[in-house]
Amino acid sequence: MATLYDAMSIVLTVVWYVILAHIIMSWLIGFQVLNLRQPIVSQIWYGLQNLLEPIYGRIRRFLPATAGLDLAPLVAIIAVIILQRALIHNVGFFYGY
Numbered sequence: 001m002a003t004l005y006d007a008m009s010i011v012l013t014v015v016w017y018v019i020l021a022h023i024i025m026s027w028l029i030g031f032q033v034l035n036l037r038q039p040i041v042s043q044i045w046y047g048l049q050n051l052l053e054p055i056y057g058r059i060r061r062f063l064p065a066t067a068g069l070d071l072a073p074l075v076a077i078i079a080v081i082i083l084q085r086a087l088i089h090n091v092g093f094f095y096g097y
Contacts, residue, residue: 001093001094001095001096002094002095004094005087005091005094005095008087009084009087012080012083012084012087013084015080016077016080016081016084018048018051018052019052019073019076019077019080020077021048022048022049022052022073023073023077025044025045025048026073029041029045052073052076055072055076056070056072056073056076059072059075059076059079060072063075
């Protein structure tokens with residue numbers, strides 16, 4: 001069971017960093033520090049979009065419409081934090097304490 005705990009912890013950490021990278025990249029694109037006409041920037045941006053859109057799409061169904069402000073990444077980050085904390089607080093289940 002310890003392996004399951006470690007795997008879940010790693011997955012949540014990776015999801016955290018991917019969402020964080022997407023948020024930072026959206027700011028850099030929005031402030032025109034990065035340009036989507038650059039091939040590597042475009043590939044990373046659309047790769048992150050395709051990876052995170054299934055998560056964001058489900059969250060957006062429950063959120064109210066806000067003009068010009070996407071709250072789905074914020075909700076996703078909060079959900080990941082809650083899941084990480086729940087996993088940490090239940091570590092005894094995985095290690096048999």
